[in-house]
Amino acid sequence: MKDYHNLIGPFQKSKNKTSTMMKHVLIALIPIIIFSFYKNGIVPYQHHLVDIWGLWYPIIFIAIGPIVTCLVELIAARFFLHKKNNDLKDYMQHSYAILPGLFLSLILPIHTPISVLIFGVCMATIIGKLVYGGFGNNIFNPALIGRLFVITTYATVIASKGGYLNSYELDTISKATPLSNVSTIEGIGSYETLVSPYGNLWNFFTGMIPGAVGETSALLCLVAFFYLTFQKVIKWRIPVFYIGTVWILTMLIGWLNGLGIWYPTFQILSGGLFFGAIFMATDPVTSPVSKNAQILDGIFLGILTVVFRYFTSYPEGVLTSILTMNMLVFVVEKIGLQCKQKDKRLVIIAVILVIMGFVAYQAGRLYQNHGESKDSNFEVINVKKVENQVIYTVSQKGNGGPITCEVTIQNDKIIKIEVIDHNETPNYYGLVENQHYIEQLIKEQDNLSELDTVSGATISSTALKKLAINTLQEYEESYEK
Amino acid sequence: MKGIKISSHKNLSENTFTIYNKPKYIYIPLIVGTDTDLTVLVKKDDYVCKGEMVARSKGKFSIPLHASVSGTVIGFEDKLYHNGTMIKSIVIENDFKERIEEKQNNVNTISSYSKEEFLETLKNAGILGMGGAGFPTYIKYETNGPIKTLVINAVECEPYITADDSLGVQKAGEILETIDAILEIFHIEKAIIAVKKNHKKLIHAFQKNIGTYVKIELKMVPDRYPMGWERLLVETVTGKTYQNLPIEVGVVVNNVSTIYAIYEALKYHKPLIERIVTITGDMIKHPTNVLVKVGTSIHEVIEFIGGMKRNKDIICIAGGPMMGVTLPNDEVIVTADMNALVVLKQQEEEIEHTCMRCGKCVQVCPAQIEPVLIKDAYQEKEALKTLNVNRCCECGLCSYICPAKIKVREYVRKAKETLRKDDPNERLS
Numbered sequence: 017m018k019d020y021h022n023l024i025g026p027f028q029k030s031k032n033k034t035s036t037m038m039k040h041v042l043i044a045l046i047p048i049i050i051f052s053f054y055k056n057g058i059v060p061y062q063h064h065l066v067d068i069w070g071l072w073y074p075i076i077f078i079a080i081g082p083i084v085t086c087l088v089e090l091i092a093a094r095f096f097l098h099k100k101n102n103d104l105k106d107y108m109q110h111s112y113a114i115l116p117g118l119f120l121s122l123i124l125p126i127h128t129p130i131s132v133l134i135f136g137v138c139m140a141t142i143i144g145k146l147v148y149g150g151f152g153n154n155i156f157n158p159a160l161i162g163r164l165f166v167i168t169t170y171a172t173v174i175a176s177k178g179g180y181l182n183s184y185e186l187d188t189i190s191k192a193t194p195l196s197n198v199s200t201i202e203g204i205g206s207y208e209t210l211v212s213p214y215g216n217l218w219n220f221f222t223g224m225i226p227g228a229v230g231e232t233s234a235l236l237c238l239v240a241f242f243y244l245t246f247q248k249v250i251k252w253r254i255p256v257f258y259i260g261t262v263w264i265l266t267m268l269i270g271w272l273n274g275l276g277i278w279y280p281t282f283q284i285l286s287g288g289l290f291f292g293a294i295f296m297a298t299d300p301v302t303s304p305v306s307k308n309a310q311i312l313d314g315i316f317l318g319i320l321t322v323v324f325r326y327f328t329s330y331p332e333g334v335l336t337s338i339l340t341m342n343m344l345v346f347v348v349e350k351i352g353l354q355c356k357q358k359d360k361r362l363v364i365i366a367v368i369l370v371i372m373g374f375v376a377y378q379a380g381r382l383y384q385n386h387g388e389s390k391d392s393n394f395e396v397i398n399v400k401k402v403e404n405q406v407i408y409t410v411s412q413k414g415n416g417g418p419i420t421c422e423v424t425i426q427n428d429k430i431i432k433i434e435v436i437d438h439n440e441t442p443n444y445y446g447l448v449e450n451q452h453y454i455e456q457l458i459k460e461q462d463n464l465s466e467l468d469t470v471s472g473a474t475i476s477s478t479a480l481k482k483l484a485i486n487t488l489q490e491y492e493e494s495y496e497k
Numbered sequence: 498m499k500g501i502k503i504s505s506h507k508n509l510s511e512n513t514f515t516i517y518n519k520p521k522y523i524y525i526p527l528i529v530g531t532d533t534d535l536t537v538l539v540k541k542d543d544y545v546c547k548g549e550m551v552a553r554s555k556g557k558f559s560i561p562l563h564a565s566v567s568g569t570v571i572g573f574e575d576k577l578y579h580n581g582t583m584i585k586s587i588v589i590e591n592d593f594k595e596r597i598e599e600k601q602n603n604v605n606t607i608s609s610y611s612k613e614e615f616l617e618t619l620k621n622a623g624i625l626g627m628g629g630a631g632f633p634t635y636i637k638y639e640t641n642g643p644i645k646t647l648v649i650n651a652v653e654c655e656p657y658i659t660a661d662d663s664l665g666v667q668k669a670g671e672i673l674e675t676i677d678a679i680l681e682i683f684h685i686e687k688a689i690i691a692v693k694k695n696h697k698k699l700i701h702a703f704q705k706n707i708g709t710y711v712k713i714e715l716k717m718v719p720d721r722y723p724m725g726w727e728r729l730l731v732e733t734v735t736g737k738t739y740q741n742l743p744i745e746v747g748v749v750v751n752n753v754s755t756i757y758a759i760y761e762a763l764k765y766h767k768p769l770i771e772r773i774v775t776i777t778g779d780m781i782k783h784p785t786n787v788l789v790k791v792g793t794s795i796h797e798v799i800e801f802i803g804g805m806k807r808n809k810d811i812i813c814i815a816g817g818p819m820m821g822v823t824l825p826n827d828e829v830i831v832t833a834d835m836n837a838l839v840v841l842k843q844q845e846e847e848i849e850h851t852c853m854r855c856g857k858c859v860q861v862c863p864a865q866i867e868p869v870l871i872k873d874a875y876q877e878k879e880a881l882k883t884l885n886v887n888r889c890c891e892c893g894l895c896s897y898i899c900p901a902k903i904k905v906r907e908y909v910r911k912a913k914e915t916l917r918k919d920d921p922n923e924r925l926s
Contacts, residue, residue, distance in 0.1 A: 025818065026820070028656055028897065029902070032898060032899070034850055034900045037900055310856070
């Protein structure tokens with residue numbers, strides 16, 4: 017009889033397996049993939065906006081991500097880690113390469129060129145995962161790393177192809193995504209300007225709004241959330257507290273500006289928050305393990321998202337928040353341990369409430385003075401009167417500093433806008449020029465507030481639009497009487 | 498709710514009972530707890546009576562060991578102890594006469610003992626915690642503070658084991674009588690018998706007899722592992738939490754088998770020389786609860802009840818599959834604190850995969866510590882200090898639940914070792 021003396025118990029084990037957990041995540045994603053196929057493929061096809069290739073394009077797009085990640089991992093394992101035969105098979109079975117690729121496909125705009133998608137997927141696997149030592153060792157969520165690379169390097173390319181809007185949406189809605197829309201309108205907005213362009217909030221909930229390939233449907237994300245929580249796969253506290261915190265903070269911000277409950281609901285249903293909270297923030301490898309730390313992680317994610325949405329020029333915030341919190345997981349874990357002591361827990365709760373109150377108050381105040389005083393980003397440098405023309409030299413703050421223009425007004429109409437000086441990023445500004453935005457401004461000068469901005473160069477085009485509006489207002493005040 | 502439901506496999510040996518009282522030889526391992534420094538009171542060729550003291554520990558607790566048969570000491574031999582090591586043992590050849598030293602009269606009302614007599618009786622009878630801890634029972638009662646609640650642990654949460662269950666069903670009346678006597682002797686307000694809510698037979702046995710005892714309450718606890726862990730049990734049935742020992746909140750916890758041993762000591766002056774052992778597992782032909790004499794070799798008992806299905810590719814576990822220890826063979830000697838031998842199919846060693854930090858071990862941990870964080874830092878003494886490593890009860894749920902099949906509990910054990918190094922104070926807590 018062999019010596020079994022030193023076997024280590026327990027000798028009764030659960031049926032849990034890492035692979036089973038990953039399988040459940042894939043199952044939870046199936047409805048989301050089907051919905052994406054419906055929204056981005058079937059609907060445009062039904063309206064004869066795309067051909068048969070366009071019909072299947074979403075499926076192909078989604079499939080490319082996982083295929084490429086698997087290939088990259090395979091190559092890395094075979095040629096850099098020198099794994100062979102069974103070893104290689106075993107490695108591939110336990111690296112779960114499919115998931116980051118699939119996630120990345122789902123969180124990119126549908127008009128991302130395939131080459132850019134492949135680039136992003138390679139970055140996700142190599143920079144996001146392999147350099148840390150593969151599955152289980154990465155600090156950041158690989159899919160989000162991939163998306164970060166794509167949107168920072170190829171935003172203009174993607175925007176020029178149509179950005180987040182699928183062919184049907186380009187045809188019918190022709191507005192940017194709800195959150196980039198938020199950053200272009202004056203003030204905090206109203207139901208008519210924020211929600212109505214996309215129908216109603218029900219559309220937001222079901223996901224029939226512009227957005228990345230697979231992240232728009234809050235309903236299906238919720239279904240996935242319940243499924244995964246029931247199967248005990250995800251850390252449910254993170255999404256609950258994440259979405260809850262965003263809702264409460266935006267509710268306060270809306271309340272400070274006299275907006276109803278629809279406003280926080282609009283905020284949580286926009287910008288892939290549900291998808292990010294349920295699938296990306298709960299990524300086991302990059303999220304905290306203890307219960308208190310998971311709650312804290314969710315709350316901090318919520319606060320960060322609100323901060324990014326209101327105080328930075330980047331309207332979305334989910335990706336940045338999650339990557340930031342990934343980096344801080346070990347800190348959150350430590351604070352979580354402190355929370356076990358009652359007195360320290362009270363202090364931590366108090367600190368969090370103060371931070372939340374401060375953020376809500378500051379964000380709410382951003383829009384408080386709107387309409388009463390003039391735009392502080394606008395400046396009249398010089399006014400010349402030549403015959404029947406008035407020539408304004410004005411500047412409006414853009415992305416890289418003031419954009420200075422000469423605006424010529426004749427018979428109460430703008431007849432010419434000439435940009436004298438600007439400091440905008442050439443790529444973005446190029447888009448503005450490409451789309452003849454200045455010509456559009458002159459053409460649509462009676463309806464400027466209705467005019468769309470250039471998607472992909474939102475800030476520069478908004479600045480130009482505001483410049484035109486402010487100059488006209490200035491002219492009216494001085495000459496109309 | 499703490500703990501989780503795990504499959505119990507108790508149906509294998511439930512409702513079975515047999516007696517094996519004819520061992521040719523008995524072996525008394527010279528060990529008490531982890532203490533092997535004992536005074537041996539007999540020598541080769543001595544004749545010993547049943548119940549005679551043959552050795553006692555030298556430490557301050559001075560625990561006696563008794564002969565469980567009458568017969569001749571034929572020498573000393575190294576035998577397998579249930580912690581997996583070989584221990585020098587006294588070998589006694591049974592003369593099957595069951596001769597007793599001097600016959601003492603049975604005590605009619607066991608509540609007539611005084612506190613001092615009670616403690617003395619328990620001490621002389623060598624009553625130990627029979628649930629597995631093996632801690633001398635009288636010490637629990639030797640307290641200055643008042644005892645408010647007596648908790649009887651009849652939970653037996655470890656899978657496969659049904660020894661307490663079997664005893665409780667048969668001796669419910671005697672157990673209740675003993676509890677009542679203890680309540681009277683120590684002026685304790687109430688007693689709570691904790692039973693798993695799905696142990697219907699045991700609940701029924703107690704309910705049938707409990708009517709006359711107003712101070713004894715039967716409490717059903719959820720079928721969760723490790724509900725029998727003292728700390729969790731006290732919290733579940735009394736709502737009280739304590740730092741180190743339950744007596745801090747006025748609670749004494751006794752295993753139900755221990756209570757019956759107390760009964761026999763009080764009533765018949767009988768030392769702890771018999772106990773029920775569950776012999777079970779997939780590889781045992783007829784899994785059974787067996788009443789055996791302390792000192793019997795389990796191998797004989799297994800032969801007696803019908804043997805094993807095969808004797809290759811098996812593992813013998815002393816205790817249950819969660820917290821038990823594997824043995825090289827089945828020739829282990831029954832001691833007072835060994836409650837079961839589980840013989841299972843040899844399992845394929847599972848490969849450990851990368852930890853993906855799913856946090857399941859944190860979720861299930863009944864001690865509410867963070868096994869995965871302890872695993873990460875198991876060699877770093879400073880980091881471990883904030884992680885409450887010594888709260889761990891080694892129930893093994895973290896290893897049980899781990900989807901990557903990592904033996905998390907072993908890392909926690911190593912962490913305890915790290916903390917213990919050059920710090921003797923840590924040993925106490």
